[in-house]
Amino acid sequence: MSPSAALRLHAEIETPRPLHAFAHDVRVQGWCLAEELPEPPPVRLATAAGIVPLTDRTARTDVPTLFPAHPAAARCGFVLSGPLPVGVHAASLEAQRPDGTWQRCRQLTIAVAPRPFAAVLDEPISEGLLRDRVKVGGWALDAGEPIAELSLRYGHRDIACDVGRTRDDVAALFPGVPHAGRAGFRSQDFLVAGHGPVRVRARLASGRIAIATTKVTFSVATDENHAANLDLTVPRVGLADAGAATPPVPPAPDRAARPLNLLFVLHGTFASNSALHVAALANELAAAGHACAVAVTHDPETLALHDRPAFRGLTFAEAERGVTFPDGRGPDVIHTWTCRENVRGLTEKLRSRHGARVIVHLEDNEQHLLALTLGRDFADLDRLDDKELDRLVPPGLSHPHRSRAFLAAADGITVITERLREFVPAGKACLILRPAADARHFYPRPRPDAFRRVLDVAPGETVLFYHGNIHAANAAEVRELYAAVAELNRTGERVTLIRTGHDRVPLPEPLATAVAPFVLELGQIPHHRHLPALMALADIFVQPGVPDEFNDYRFPSKLPEFFALGRPVVLPRTNLGTLVRHGLDAYVLDRADAAGIAGAVRALRADPALAERLGRGAAAFAAQHFSWRRSAEALANFYRTLASS
Amino acid sequence: MLQRVRQQLILAQVRIMELEDVRDETAARLAEHGQLLRAAQSLADQKMDEAAHAEKNRAGLQAQFEHLQHIQQGTSETLATTQARLAATERALAQEKQSAAEFAAQVARLTSVQQDLEARLGEAAAHAANREQRLTQLDADLRRLKSSRSWRWTAGLRSLERLFRGKQP
Numbered sequence: 065m066s067p068s069a070a071l072r073l074h075a076e077i078e079t080p081r082p083l084h085a086f087a088h089d090v091r092v093q094g095w096c097l098a099e100e101l102p103e104p105p106p107v108r109l110a111t112a113a114g115i116v117p118l119t120d121r122t123a124r125t126d127v128p129t130l131f132p133a134h135p136a137a138a139r140c141g142f143v144l145s146g147p148l149p150v151g152v153h154a155a156s157l158e159a160q161r162p163d164g165t166w167q168r169c170r171q172l173t174i175a176v177a178p179r180p181f182a183a184v185l186d187e188p189i190s191e192g193l194l195r196d197r198v199k200v201g202g203w204a205l206d207a208g209e210p211i212a213e214l215s216l217r218y219g220h221r222d223i224a225c226d227v228g229r230t231r232d233d234v235a236a237l238f239p240g241v242p243h244a245g246r247a248g249f250r251s252q253d254f255l256v257a258g259h260g261p262v263r264v265r266a267r268l269a270s271g272r273i274a275i276a277t278t279k280v281t282f283s284v285a286t287d288e289n290h291a292a293n294l295d296l297t298v299p300r301v302g303l304a305d306a307g308a309a310t311p312p313v314p315p316a317p318d319r320a321a322r323p324l325n326l327l328f329v330l331h332g333t334f335a336s337n338s339a340l341h342v343a344a345l346a347n348e349l350a351a352a353g354h355a356c357a358v359a360v361t362h363d364p365e366t367l368a369l370h371d372r373p374a375f376r377g378l379t380f381a382e383a384e385r386g387v388t389f390p391d392g393r394g395p396d397v398i399h400t401w402t403c404r405e406n407v408r409g410l411t412e413k414l415r416s417r418h419g420a421r422v423i424v425h426l427e428d429n430e431q432h433l434l435a436l437t438l439g440r441d442f443a444d445l446d447r448l449d450d451k452e453l454d455r456l457v458p459p460g461l462s463h464p465h466r467s468r469a470f471l472a473a474a475d476g477i478t479v480i481t482e483r484l485r486e487f488v489p490a491g492k493a494c495l496i497l498r499p500a501a502d503a504r505h506f507y508p509r510p511r512p513d514a515f516r517r518v519l520d521v522a523p524g525e526t527v528l529f530y531h532g533n534i535h536a537a538n539a540a541e542v543r544e545l546y547a548a549v550a551e552l553n554r555t556g557e558r559v560t561l562i563r564t565g566h567d568r569v570p571l572p573e574p575l576a577t578a579v580a581p582f583v584l585e586l587g588q589i590p591h592h593r594h595l596p597a598l599m600a601l602a603d604i605f606v607q608p609g610v611p612d613e614f615n616d617y618r619f620p621s622k623l624p625e626f627f628a629l630g631r632p633v634v635l636p637r638t639n640l641g642t643l644v645r646h647g648l649d650a651y652v653l654d655r656a657d658a659a660g661i662a663g664a665v666r667a668l669r670a671d672p673a674l675a676e677r678l679g680r681g682a683a684a685f686a687a688q689h690f691s692w693r694r695s696a697e698a699l700a701n702f703y704r705t706l707a708s709s
Numbered sequence: 710m711l712q713r714v715r716q717q718l719i720l721a722q723v724r725i726m727e728l729e730d731v732r733d734e735t736a737a738r739l740a741e742h743g744q745l746l747r748a749a750q751s752l753a754d755q756k757m758d759e760a761a762h763a764e765k766n767r768a769g770l771q772a773q774f775e776h777l778q779h780i781q782q783g784t785s786e787t788l789a790t791t792q793a794r795l796a797a798t799e800r801a802l803a804q805e806k807q808s809a810a811e812f813a814a815q816v817a818r819l820t821s822v823q824q825d826l827e828a829r830l831g832e833a834a835a836h837a838a839n840r841e842q843r844l845t846q847l848d849a850d851l852r853r854l855k856s857s858r859s860w861r862w863t864a865g866l867r868s869l870e871r872l873f874r875g876k877q878p
Contacts, residue, residue, distance in 0.1 A: 154757065171754065519718060584715055
């Protein structure tokens with residue numbers, strides 16, 4: 065063989081992809097041999113920015129099986145290591161020929177990241193447990209930029225430190241980093257009570273935050289603000305039970321033979337209760353292959369409150385310019401949520417623009433809501449002329465005349481309760497669209513007794529839970545719930561009500577003061593999916609109310625969630641209350657007012673077997689009657705029926 | 710106080726759940742990014758290998774191309790010579806064709822002349838035959854005349870005529 069003849073090379077790079085190294089420590093492993101040479105050839109990694117040389121040889125047991133006759137197979141492993149500049153480099157693995165020239169055998173890319181932020185705590189100890197109330201120090205270095213601020217974090221503590229202290233030893237360790245000589249830091253004060261491994265948190269000159277762990281744990285038991293009997297080393301008791309069984313993920317739905325473009329038009333934002341229904345349906349329909357978009361009046365960023373939405377969110381203003389789906393077409397169906405003025409206006413514009421089928425969803429007695437909001441009798445309002453009504457009816461409510469015409473012109477109607485059929489024009493296609501709970505999060509959960517103990521909930525104490533806003537339409541009935549809580553506590557029954565949501569209508573005095581010690585107001589919980597863990601704290605769920613013009617037509621969206629959690633549900637004999645079996649599925653009251661609720665809670669406290677039975681009954685009822693999958697399938701069939709008619 | 714602590718404890722738990730969501734989402738995104746980087750790097754490596762292979766093929770094809778170019782050059786030269794010869798041949802052929810045409814025209818002309826001459830010869834022969842026949846007839850007529858008694862009776866007269874005609878100037 066002539067000295068410069070090409071070698072027949074065999075090589076493999078075995079460092080796992082992605083080849084991602086830090087600037088000061090690029091390291092690549094593999095093997096390489098040449099058929100013509102009895103010894104493995106020297107190898108290197110060549111890039112335009114520099115060479116990573118061979119630094120070690122390794123024995124191989126696998127290569128000899130590939131090349132049993134080759135004398136170099138057992139020792140052809142290599143380690144290449146050395147520095148490279150930050151960036152993504154195109155590199156060549158090269159082998160050296162006997163004449164000293166290099167022959168490329170593989171090409172690859174390698175990503176080189178900046179040297180990570182490094183921190184060492186070394187005063188007074190560099191590793192282990194520190195219990196003393198002393199000042200501590202160390203060094204912290206980011207090769208790219210100096211540190212502006214630094215603190216030490218341990219347990220619930222954050223201790224400020226002075227930075228920029230001289231450290232000649234660090235400068236020697238990092239000769240290429242100009243600010244390494246001033247990498248020292250020291251705590252401004254003595255350690256305070258706290259327990260946990262120490263992290264160094266730095267804000268760099270650019271504002272970037274960098275965090276590094278250390279080998280030290282601080283465990284300071286007490287200080288001037290913490291009594292010695294406050295044990296900071298106990299394990300955290302969590303609200304959510306990590307060990308609780310979650311329901312199996314259902315299989316994907318059958319794919320639609322003819323997917324539709326579906327546009328939902330909401331009367332509010334993605335933070336509304338209606339949005340929960342629309343999002344759940346849209347997710348299920350999207351899983352079946354339909355393309356879904358949801359238009360909201362404003363605040364499109366509230367879409368972030370939903371868990372993994374499978375639909376596109378847009379505003380009314382965007383929708384008015386036309387809605388185009390991924391297949392380049394407009395909507396086949398516009399499903400508009402209620403017949404309120406804001407959604408009616410947009411829907412009519414879009415119907416004429418896209419020629420889509422229009423379906424109107426009814427979820428409330430719109431006439432009652434209008435009358436309640438305007439403080440006038442509906443019959444009187446209905447007698448007014450359009451001009452006067454246009455002036456009176458706000459965009460978020462239904463115009464008595466225009467909504468009627470809108471419903472008459474719709475291709476179909478969906479209703480949330482049977483009673484709402486009263487508003488459906490005769491002969492109009494209609495579907496009852498039953499709401500459900502998000503099965504990914506709402507399922508029977510064990511009561512977190514350990515956390516209840518942390519909350520100082522007494523063993524015999526009853527926890528009620530009510531989520532949802534208080535507004536003009538439900539303020540009176542929620543007051544009854546509060547009154548029941550006050551009454552129960554007044555008569556010696558320990559009851560705590562956990563509340564979430566906004567109170568747009570305040571509680572009247574003296575009830576507000578009387579009930580305050582027994583109510584935990586948590587305010588708005590932004591992500592609905594976080595509610596079930598809080599709801600699991602409850603012993604009983606109560607839906608207050610009485611049969612009336614409001615309740616008879618609606619379906620409180622929290623009810624499926626109550627049932628899904630597997631707790632006794634107390635509810636009035638209206639809407640869903642007319643369908644459940646008292647004593648089996650739920651505790652049904654003719655009137656879920658203060659007296660009724662208090663009586664139901666007493667009954668359930670007195671009869672644990674009944675409470676247990678109703679808990680199981682609620683879960684069973686939920687499993688049988690509430691399913692977004694089933695509701696979405698029924699809705700898809702309804703769309704198909706209308707589309708083909 | 711206790712209520713506030715309980716409230717804050719619960720809200721802290723909610724915050725923890727939110728942070729856990731962020732952590733889980735971040736971890737998932739990091740994993741996705743790592744996977745993407747891995748895939749991108751593998752693809753880049755594969756493309757670089759393919760590019761090297763393509764470059765090798767290109768070099769081989771370039772060599773083949775140059776060889777073919779060389780062959781083409783020789784072939785072109787031969788072709789040019791052949792074409793020149795062909796052109797000369799064609800020119801000669803054209804001239805030959807022209808000569809042949811001229812010769813054919815000449816032949817045609819001569820044939821025509823020949824035919825004319827033959828016709829005229831025929832006519833002359835016929836004319837000669839007529840003359841011959843006339844001459845024969847005249848000769849016969851002469852002989853008959855000379856042999857007639859009148860010719861003989863008038864011989865003296867003709868001699869006197871010749872005599873007198875001979876004395877005149």
